[in-house]
Amino acid sequence: MYKVKIKPGLKFKIDRIEYTIVKCLDGVKIQVLREGYQKGEIFTKYEMISLIDQGRLEFEVKGKNIRPPDKGSFSTSYLVNDFEKVQRKDETIFRFKVIEPLLKGRRTRLDVKNRVLEINELSGNPKNAEKHLQISFVKRISIASVYRWISIYNESGGDIRSLTPSYSSCGGAGSYRIDPKVLEIIEQCIEDTYLNQQRVTIDELRWAVQSEIINENEYRRGDNIIYCPSYSTFTRIVSKIPEFELVWKRMSKRNAEVKFNPIGQGVKVSYPLERVEIDATVLDIIIIFADGTFIERPHLVMAIDKLTRDIPGFCICFGSVGWAEVSQCLRHILSDKSYIKDKYPFIENEWNTFGVPQALVIDNGLAFKNHPMKDACYQLGVVLEYAPPKVPEWKASIERFLGTTTVNFVQKNPGTTRSNTQKLAEGENPKERARIPFNIFVGLMHKWLVDVYRQDINRGAGGIPAKLWEKYTDDFPVDWPNSSHELPILLGRVNERMITNKGIELNNLRYNSMDINGILKKFSKQNKGAEQKFKVKYDPQNIGSIFLYDHMFIHDWIRVQCTNPDYAEGLSEWEHDEAIKLARKKYGTIDVVSLAKSKAFLRNKASFWESKNSRGKAAKLNSDHEIFSDNTGIFNNSEVKVNYSLPEATENMGKLNNISDIGTNFDFSEILPPLPVSYSVNDFNEEVKPVSKNSKAKQKNSFQSKCDKSSIPSNTIDDTDFSPEDLEGFDVIYRIGD
Numbered sequence: 001m002y003k004v005k006i007k008p009g010l011k012f013k014i015d016r017i018e019y020t021i022v023k024c025l026d027g028v029k030i031q032v033l034r035e036g037y038q039k040g041e042i043f044t045k046y047e048m049i050s051l052i053d054q055g056r057l058e059f060e061v062k063g064k065n066i067r068p069p070d071k072g073s074f075s076t077s078y079l080v081n082d083f084e085k086v087q088r089k090d091e092t093i094f095r096f097k098v099i100e101p102l103l104k105g106r107r108t109r110l111d112v113k114n115r116v117l118e119i120n121e122l123s124g125n126p127k128n129a130e131k132h133l134q135i136s137f138v139k140r141i142s143i144a145s146v147y148r149w150i151s152i153y154n155e156s157g158g159d160i161r162s163l164t165p166s167y168s169s170c171g172g173a174g175s176y177r178i179d180p181k182v183l184e185i186i187e188q189c190i191e192d193t194y195l196n197q198q199r200v201t202i203d204e205l206r207w208a209v210q211s212e213i214i215n216e217n218e219y220r221r222g223d224n225i226i227y228c229p230s231y232s233t234f235t236r237i238v239s240k241i242p243e244f245e246l247v248w249k250r251m252s253k254r255n256a257e258v259k260f261n262p263i264g265q266g267v268k269v270s271y272p273l274e275r276v277e278i279d280a281t282v283l284d285i286i287i288i289f290a291d292g293t294f295i296e297r298p299h300l301v302m303a304i305d306k307l308t309r310d311i312p313g314f315c316i317c318f319g320s321v322g323w324a325e326v327s328q329c330l331r332h333i334l335s336d337k338s339y340i341k342d343k344y345p346f347i348e349n350e351w352n353t354f355g356v357p358q359a360l361v362i363d364n365g366l367a368f369k370n371h372p373m374k375d376a377c378y379q380l381g382v383v384l385e386y387a388p389p390k391v392p393e394w395k396a397s398i399e400r401f402l403g404t405t406t407v408n409f410v411q412k413n414p415g416t417t418r419s420n421t422q423k424l425a426e427g428e429n430p431k432e433r434a435r436i437p438f439n440i441f442v443g444l445m446h447k448w449l450v451d452v453y454r455q456d457i458n459r460g461a462g463g464i465p466a467k468l469w470e471k472y473t474d475d476f477p478v479d480w481p482n483s484s485h486e487l488p489i490l491l492g493r494v495n496e497r498m499i500t501n502k503g504i505e506l507n508n509l510r511y512n513s514m515d516i517n518g519i520l521k522k523f524s525k526q527n528k529g530a531e532q533k534f535k536v537k538y539d540p541q542n543i544g545s546i547f548l549y550d551h552m553f554i555h556d557w558i559r560v561q562c563t564n565p566d567y568a569e570g571l572s573e574w575e576h577d578e579a580i581k582l583a584r585k586k587y588g589t590i591d592v593v594s595l596a597k598s599k600a601f602l603r604n605k606a607s608f609w610e611s612k613n614s615r616g617k618a619a620k621l622n623s624d625h626e627i628f629s630d631n632t633g634i635f636n637n638s639e640v641k642v643n644y645s646l647p648e649a650t651e652n653m654g655k656l657n658n659i660s661d662i663g664t665n666f667d668f669s670e671i672l673p674p675l676p677v678s679y680s681v682n683d684f685n686e687e688v689k690p691v692s693k694n695s696k697a698k699q700k701n702s703f704q705s706k707c708d709k710s711s712i713p714s715n716t717i718d719d720t721d722f723s724p725e726d727l728e729g730f731d732v733i734y735r736i737g738d
Contacts, residue, residue: 011060090137095163195249271476275306276357277398286434301329308468309461327491355478359383492537511560544569
């Protein structure tokens with residue numbers, strides 16, 4: 001900012017069009033001449049003041065340190081618009097302090113000489129100089145310098161920026177003092193060797209330049225010989241290549257655009273679930289089975305609400321991610337999440353995110369881009385929006401969340417593989433440190449989402465996701481599904497099975513009903529029903545029933561109950577698969593007793609891992625908060641007693657028609673809670689005995705034994721019975737046998 005006086009000869013620009021003031025007419029009107037035109041124009045002072053305020057009118061600047069004009073014959077700005085950012089600011093102020101007394105009134109050469117003598121005297125005493133000039137910088141000056149500074153200052157109209165030293169432009173700054181032919185060779189080698197995707201180093205580039213210079217010197221003699229510049233000069237030349245050009249030519253155009261193109265605010269949304277982003281990633285952790293065998297790294301399918309950054313649903317799975325896993329994430333979005341209070345009592349907060357999204361933003365992977373996904377969204381009235389290929393910022397919210405979850409939660413647990421193997425410590429083996437079973441890891445994920453992420457400030461959303469969800473859903477209620485009856489059919493896992501008189505066998509379980517038997521009785525040689533495969537859908541979180549589509553007769557879905565509902569109802573497919581594996585490994589066959597023992601074993605082991613002193617609970621959400629710390633309030637002084645009892649295997653068991661021999665009813669005196677404080681342990685190696693009144697009476701006479709607390713020695717779960725060493729630190733109730 002500088003001062004100008006309106007007078008004839010003053011130049012200015014309006015929208016980059018040049019004008020010159022010719023005459024001030026009557027104190028209000030000003031006659032101007034447009035550059036390149038012979039016809040004059042009339043402006044009023046009020047019009048020019050308005051143009052200045054709008055930023056359209058700029059006056060000419062003169063003196064030193066002015067910016068070269070982009071267009072036209074004169075400049076309207078200095079190289080530095082802000083005096084605070086001026087280089088050598090102290091020296092600039094010193095120059096102004098020197099000439100300041102000489103700017104007032106008439107001055108003679110004697111006045112200038114005396115001022116120079118005064119300043120040179122102060123230069124030998126910095127303390128007196130700071131007292132008289134109010135500035136710490138001082139140096140010796142000459143009379144010619146003072147006259148030059150006065151002239152520059154007056155020419156600029158009194159702008160102090162004109163006094164800024166321009167030492168950087170002295171001595172041919174910006175120009176090289178090497179042979180032009182050498183520069184030409186360097187530029188050619190940079191273009192041919194350095195700016196390509198081979199990504200050679202600067203050392204290799206310099207060798208290429210030296211080789212070209214040697215070839216050139218074969219035709220030169222004497223003083224005509226050229227030399228390669230020093231290494232520092234060479235690197236200085238290469239460092240002047242724009243970073244955008246380097247990334248574009250040495251990497252790719254896409255990388256350059258991602259790194260340097262401007263990033264805006266992104267898609268704007270107005271209400272919850274208007275835009276829900278879904279993506280999948282592999283987690284940097286190794287999970288183990290309940291029997292101690294290792295599972296590879298699991299996959300996480302996660303959804304996030306764009307407005308509140310709240311999490312409406314997720315799914316953790318193994319193997320590749322397909323429609324089955326994505327459908328479970330959608331099912332979780334449309335499900336009530338109050339189950340966490342019963343299943344995971346260590347979670348302190350509620351998870352009330354629920355509703356039908358208006359739009360789902362997904363990528364172009366096969367797990368998302370398929371006909372079942374489209375059909376489900378059509379029926380739910382959800383718009384599918386596919387992100388452009390290789391444009392992760394199209395769904396930046398979910399990408400950022402997956403990174404946050406990986407760094408702040410997954411990699412804080414034992415068994416993490418880090419983001420890459422190079423980040424592992426010397427000798428660190430993730431499989432040796434893996435100690436968290438899958439079902440415990442799912443519980444920890446719930447804890448992280450509900451009690452940590454949803455309760456912390458999210459800068460992208462501008463608040464706490466849980467509170468933002470409550471606020472916005474009060475103002476903009478979300479859509480709900482009209483019922484949940486169609487969800488297992490709409491989002492269930494798909495399979496095909498044939499119908500027999502035993503019903504349908506799926507995952508070593510049998511499903512049968514009178515409706516299925518009615519379809520079977522309609523089979524004939526003409527319709528070839530016995531050879532037909534029927535589409536089956538089921539909920540992997542509850543395999544107690546399945547849905548069969550009758551495409552031959554009624555053309556509708558039929559719900560079929562498991563023949564052993566006491567075993568299968570409420571059981572997940574993963575728990576059932578684990579029970580089968582454990583039964584085959586430990587008991588050698590799949591029958592009623594072995595499956596029951598496996599199911600009880602898994603439940604006991606899960607509770608054992610969730611116990612207070614277990615290493616599995618040492619996973620931390622962050623550096624100062626332990627998941628299962630004492631202040632979570634999940635443990636109390638009440639003692640929980642759990643008794644497992646198995647029925648006697650009778651001769652008639654397994655001989656009933658159309659009844660599976662898998663998962664016969666069991667007499668559980670109590671259902672095992674998720675986090676028991678004490679256990680009633682059965683010895684599975686002993687022969688299974690019937691539950692009688694006498695045995696129940698004897699159970700009351702059990703004694704309680706307390707052991708000293710110590711850390712659990714094993715980091716894996718084997719298939720042996722609980723030993724006293726395994727249960728150190730717990731109140732254990734041992735049942736006295738008959």
